[in-house]
Amino acid sequence: MLNNPLLVGIDFGTTNIKAIVFDPTGRVLAGASAPTPTYYPRPGWAYFDPDEVWKNTTTLLREVTSKVDRDRIVSIGVTSVGESAVPLDANDRPVYPAIAWFDGRTEPQGRWLAEHIGADRLFRSSGLPLESIYSLNKLLWLREHEPDAFARMRVWLYMADYIAYRLSGVAATDYSLASRTLMLDLHQLRWNTELLDDLGMRTDFLPPLLPSGTSLGPVRPAAAAETGLPLTTVIAVGGHDHVCGALAIGVTQSGTMLNSLGTAEAIFLPLKEPLADPQVGVQGYSQGAHVAGGYYVFGGQYTSGACVDWFRNAIGGGADYDTLMAEAAQVPAGSLGVTFLPHLRLANAPYVDPKSRGAFVGLSTDVTRGVLFRAVLEGIALEARNSLTPLLRHVGLSGLNTIYAIGGVTRNKLQMQIRVDFVPDCQHRQCR
Amino acid sequence: MSQTVNIVSVDEGTTLGAAMLGGLAAGVYPDLPTAIEQIRYTSTPIEPNPADAEVYTRIFNDVYQQYYPSVRNLSQSIYAIQQGAHDGQ
Numbered sequence: 435m436l437n438n439p440l441l442v443g444i445d446f447g448t449t450n451i452k453a454i455v456f457d458p459t460g461r462v463l464a465g466a467s468a469p470t471p472t473y474y475p476r477p478g479w480a481y482f483d484p485d486e487v488w489k490n491t492t493t494l495l496r497e498v499t500s501k502v503d504r505d506r507i508v509s510i511g512v513t514s515v516g517e518s519a520v521p522l523d524a525n526d527r528p529v530y531p532a533i534a535w536f537d538g539r540t541e542p543q544g545r546w547l548a549e550h551i552g553a554d555r556l557f558r559s560s561g562l563p564l565e566s567i568y569s570l571n572k573l574l575w576l577r578e579h580e581p582d583a584f585a586r587m588r589v590w591l592y593m594a595d596y597i598a599y600r601l602s603g604v605a606a607t608d609y610s611l612a613s614r615t616l617m618l619d620l621h622q623l624r625w626n627t628e629l630l631d632d633l634g635m636r637t638d639f640l641p642p643l644l645p646s647g648t649s650l651g652p653v654r655p656a657a658a659a660e661t662g663l664p665l666t667t668v669i670a671v672g673g674h675d676h677v678c679g680a681l682a683i684g685v686t687q688s689g690t691m692l693n694s695l696g697t698a699e700a701i702f703l704p705l706k707e708p709l710a711d712p713q714v715g716v717q718g719y720s721q722g723a724h725v726a727g728g729y730y731v732f733g734g735q736y737t738s739g740a741c742v743d744w745f746r747n748a749i750g751g752g753a754d755y756d757t758l759m760a761e762a763a764q765v766p767a768g769s770l771g772v773t774f775l776p777h778l779r780l781a782n783a784p785y786v787d788p789k790s791r792g793a794f795v796g797l798s799t800d801v802t803r804g805v806l807f808r809a810v811l812e813g814i815a816l817e818a819r820n821s822l823t824p825l826l827r828h829v830g831l832s833g834l835n836t837i838y839a840i841g842g843v844t845r846n847k848l849q850m851q852i853r854v855d856f857v858p859d860c861q862h863r864q865c866r
Numbered sequence: 867m868s869q870t871v872n873i874v875s876v877d878e879g880t881t882l883g884a885a886m887l888g889g890l891a892a893g894v895y896p897d898l899p900t901a902i903e904q905i906r907y908t909s910t911p912i913e914p915n916p917a918d919a920e921v922y923t924r925i926f927n928d929v930y931q932q933y934y935p936s937v938r939n940l941s942q943s944i945y946a947i948q949q950g951a952h953d954g955q
Contacts, residue, residue: 443885454881460905462877511888647890670891678883684902726898767918789945816930840879854912855919
């Protein structure tokens, strides 16, 4: 083993793609990010362009490998948003762009699955609520609307797997990304091929399932040349972004909670076994396989940081965050009676409703921009509490031993203060 | 609501988790528990403000828990109108 090895992580997020070089203690030595190439061809539709994803990734890797002693780089692990995948043909060309995880076009497919397969059956096998964003809906949409592309598809790779494939030449996925598809048998950790048989869908495009942290082999020479990586760099099977965040901070044990704060927000509780109560699915909580072994259940919200970004652009006049935070800090708790509902894309557990929309109530002539911004921050925290409260009952916890927070928002004092003030009472809270 | 909460954090946690999986694949760590032990975390205590927490609890109980159920039907109607407008284009 090389002395002082360096580890590269790649994160394909909703807003940015990042490449970061760490030492084995987690110290950041170099980093670069680029906007995620997202296109909105119709209202409610969104896709990621696979070629641009790869081009941006190679640019980022070239940048970070030039900032460190590149010969010390030993490995790359890739994490990404879930649900979105790139369908590739026999020549490794995308047959269609990657439908974004939050794309709304698949709502009819969700309704069709509810009618013909049933939410109960899907919950029993996958541990998931029947929501139209999960990958199976995207596959059904592709088969129905782009049958030629669907027929030419050789392999279907989740965003992290796609990047790992372009780096290594080996196609595979892990249990955590497969947990976001409706197609994984969560209890046996295998593809639910019976389900696809019943849908009359072939299964040969599903990538092999491997544990996170399995080596896919060394970087392809062509990819090494494009990125500046040493030829010995090991490419690993990665995982789903929120789950990788939980691993990094050590949230692998029951009784702990991870609050992962990004564009979306996850409230993440580790489990030994999946929860079998169908109410968990009815209320929209999702479960999956942990990258560290075992399982997790999570709630949270689809638009957390997204609400802050939206406010800044739509109402804040593009003011910088420090200005908006300073204005909000002057406003007393409760935002002069204004309450914000942060459903800018859809509702969040314990509610399942893709038609839900955001709202402000309690407006008056006293309400300024700072008041509205504080109401947005409080609304996100209220929604988090609304999602956590029933979840604790499902898991059978009266309180939490430890709450961990990660994400850029943790650096924001006002936002974290509001969150801490919103944590429901925990009898035995001993946060570390 | 009078206990301190420590916000335990690590820079770039999500990306670090991916990098740790790479380290496992390359043999830098023998297993993930060892990887977790090697990571250096920072811890920031935040004191809850009991007066604010009380205001928030009232808002949560008396307003927020009724919020979505109160506007759900409006969103349904808005959706129907938007669909019609889109289909008519």
